[in-house]
Amino acid sequence: MSQHRDQIKAQLLARTRQRSRQGPSNAPGPAAEGGASRVAERFTRFDSHPGYQQIAMMREGARRLGLTDPFFKVHEGTAGATSRIDGCERLNFASYNYLGLSGDARVNRAACDAVASYGTSVSASRVVSGERPIHGELERALAEAYAVEDAVVFVSGHATNVSTLGYLMGPKDLILHDEYIHNSSLVGAQLSGAKRMSFAHNDPEALEVLLTRHRHQFERVLVVIEGLYSMDGDVPDLPRFIDAKNRHQAWLMVDEAHSFGVLGERGLGLREHYDVPPGDVDIWMGTLSKALAGCGGYIAGCRELVETLRYLAPGFLYSVGLPAQVAAPSLAALELMHQEPERVQKLHDISRYFLEQAKALGFDTGSSIGAAVVPVIVGSSPLAARLSHDLFQRGINVQPILHPAVPEKSARLRFFLSCEHTREQIDQTLDALATAMATP
Ligand SMILES: Cc1ncc(COP(=O)(O)O)c(C=O)c1O
Incomplete structure (x- = not known):
């Protein structure tokens, strides 16, 4: 009996050894004697990476x-x-x-003055390390421009979308976005773990179909569109998107990277273009890097939204605050946009x-x-x-x-x-x- 058991044990051991020499069926190469696996050279070189080859x-x-x-x-x-x-x-x-404001002497002066007052870096997260007066001034000015309760600025426009979508939405939620939405929103949506679906470009009816079919299966639903699409230079039919999201109790986020400073008589963006009340859009997002002559991104909306992001969005909480010499020229540019x-x-x-x-x-x-x-x-x-x-x-x-x-x-x-x-x-x-x- 014990001899039979020993035989079975020996067979099992031999099979296990053979398998570990072959490696798992989808492994990049066979395992070498001594534990470390031997990997095909192409998986160890950057010049074999598909990105580099492209x-x-x-x-x-x-x-x-x-x-x-x-x-x-x-x-x-x-x-x-x-x-x-x-x-x-x-x-x-x-x-x-x-708006020709990057390079404007007054905008340049604002940057130089900010460096003189605050140095070149705020060195850590504003949450723990404190802020400079210019942060609050810029955020208040953005909130005023949108006629909403509050705004928060991040160090990059891309990071703004990644962090906002990534933090606000979760695995029980649904993100519906225009098929041409910017990479930053896609990355944020992926990070969030929410279910993600795209609808045909600038097509509120296609959105309506998705909302009708899927809204009830999810907790929160967020619709993401842009104010002005930078590949095509076209704009969404905002009132129809607002109507759809209201009827289906979803949130609407508009990325105004290219529309703020551009659309509307005074450059106030898509809401001015369509003359809709600011509160009809739940999340206004924009960048400081384009019309506003700086670098960074912002979210503007109700107090609760902004406070949540300010305390908890990883790209804000765990990242350095905007340097003063970047915040100051954007504030100057915004003021000049109003004045001129x-x-x-x-x-x-x-x-x-x-x-x-x-x-x-x-x-x-x-x-x-x-x-x-x-x-x-x-x-x-x-x-x-x-x-x-x-x-x-x-x-x-x-x-x-x-x-x-x-x-x-x-x-x-x-x-x-x-x-x-x-x-x-x-x-x-x-x-x-x-x-x-x-x-x-
Ligand atoms: C629509 C849109 N959103 C977000 C971003 C990211 O902004 P930033 O370049 O300021 O990081 C861009 C950049 O061009 C953009 O076009």
Whole structure:
């Protein structure tokens, strides 16, 4: 009996040893003698990483077409309607300096004064290490701009969405978002563990279908849209989204990264564009890095929402506070936006002019409404890259948007307008584009 047991034990041991030599069926390589597993070399090298290989492929494609890398261009001064790149002043359509306030002497002065008063870093989380007066001033000014109870600023716009969605929502919740929503909201949604579904771009009916079908299966439901979509330059039908979220008792969050400072007579964003009461949107989000000439992001809304995030959102609680010299210029930019509404008017005029002229020349501008962002869809990534390169040679800086950022047939040049662009500059640019397009 005991001999039989010993035999079984020996067989089991042999089988176990053999299995551990083969490794699990999906393991990257066999286990080596002595415990440490031997792994295929490609899993140990960064140059085998799919991300690196994608970059290498793009570079090789550009090299074969004789194009220079369109990314990481060095701007040698302030990037506004014009910018000095490679030692040459060029027309610039690749920056979000919509109101021309980055580089404004008064905004620069605010940054310098803040450094002089508070040094260059607040060194730790505001929760534990304390804040500077400028934090509260900026947050109050943002809350006033939205006519809501409170606002909180984070050190990055991207981190704002990651932390807000990641903290507020959980596994029993549902996040419904526009299919073109920014990466920061997607990452936040993934982090939250909530169920995530997208609906067709700018389609409140598609949202309605999802809400009708799924609302009852979840606790909290959050709908996320943007105020102005930066790939297409179009806006959502806000009143219809508000109506849908109200009927289904969901929250609505609007990312105003590109719409605050741009939409509405006074630049107050999507709510001014549609003249809706501020409380109709539960979570207003925006960045300081675009019209507001700084860096960072904010959430504006009711006191309870903001207080929750201020005490508990990981990207706020466990991250350093905005440095004073970053908060101060954004506050100065916001004040200047209020004091000089003609900046917003000029931005509207020049954007509309660009759109009209581009359409008159037969360019495909997609669904852009002509507010700071106008794409020219050219239909293939190599053509978009080549046109961007040709325009750069002609003194015009505009970024190509290539597959996979957009579907291949929607590859485009994306023009960002600033209130400082002139009609002559737009004419010059569109003429150059027409010539480049006509060149085989
Ligand atoms: C819609 C949207 N949300 C959030 C962000 C992130 O903002 P930031 O670049 O200020 O971190 C961006 C950046 O471009 C954006 O376009």
